[in-house]
Amino acid sequence: MTDPRRATPDHPAGAVPGGYDGTPAHPDIGLRIGMGYDLHRLEPLAPHGAGRPLVLAGVPIEHDRGPVAHSDGDALYHAITDALLGALAQHDIGALFPDDDPRHESADSAIFLDEAVRRVHEAGWRVVNADCVVVLERPRIGPHRGDMRRNIAARLMTPAERIGVKGKTHERVDAVGEGRAVETHAVVLLARAGAHHA
Ligand code: MG
Numbered sequence: 392m393t394d395p396r397r398a399t400p401d402h403p404a405g406a407v408p409g410g411y412d413g414t415p416a417h418p419d420i421g422l423r424i425g426m427g428y429d430l431h432r433l434e435p436l437a438p439h440g441a442g443r444p445l446v447l448a449g450v451p452i453e454h455d456r457g458p459v460a461h462s463d464g465d466a467l468y469h470a471i472t473d474a475l476l477g478a479l480a481q482h483d484i485g486a487l488f489p490d491d492d493p494r495h496e497s498a499d500s501a502i503f504l505d506e507a508v509r510r511v512h513e514a515g516w517r518v519v520n521a522d523c524v525v526v527l528e529r530p531r532i533g534p535h536r537g538d539m540r541r542n543i544a545a546r547l548m549t550p551a552e553r554i555g556v557k558g559k560t561h562e563r564v565d566a567v568g569e570g571r572a573v574e575t576h577a578v579v580l581l582a583r584a585g586a587h588h589a
Pocket residue numbers: 429430431464465466469
């Protein structure tokens with residue numbers, strides 16, 4: 392078997408420990424993992440501030456504050472979109488959908504997520520599962536968890552039983568804890584279409 396750390400023109404033997412020529416150190420097992428993160432500032436709703444109505448995973452959430460955003464500011468869809476693109480090692484959401492593009496003004500962020508899923512399928516992958524965290528001081532997202540999981544599941548074309556959504560507070564510290572921002576995290580697992588892992 393080829394030594395994956397053998398010398399390369401850029402890394403002569405002995406010059407750089409671990410000089411690598413691109414040979415995979417492990418066979419492709421037909422799985423990819425991706426992570427995504429997002430944060431949006433929360434401001435009072437118009438006309439008192441620049442906040443848009445709060446929506447997470449397509450679910451409107453009653454609150455006196457909302458995200459400042461070019462699109463609809465759905466921070467959870469944004470994090471999942473980036474997790475999918477990350478699993479594909481493609482550009483992130485900001486590169487695909489620049490926030491200075493007038494076409495995305497007030498855009499439904501489901502459009503971004505659907506495009507990421509389309510790219511996943513186009514590249515020959517399918518979503519196995521996803522797990523998400525929403526860090527929001529208030530309101531609690533518990534009552535909306537079911538709707539959020541169902542929305543995400545439908546867009547990722549996977550059963551809601553495979554979609555985790557967890558709500559956390561930021562213990563009243565820092566911007567998120569003071570209610571001035573919402574933070575989201577997502578991880579996704581992709582498998583080669585049609586592949587079955589024992
Ligand atoms: Mg965002």
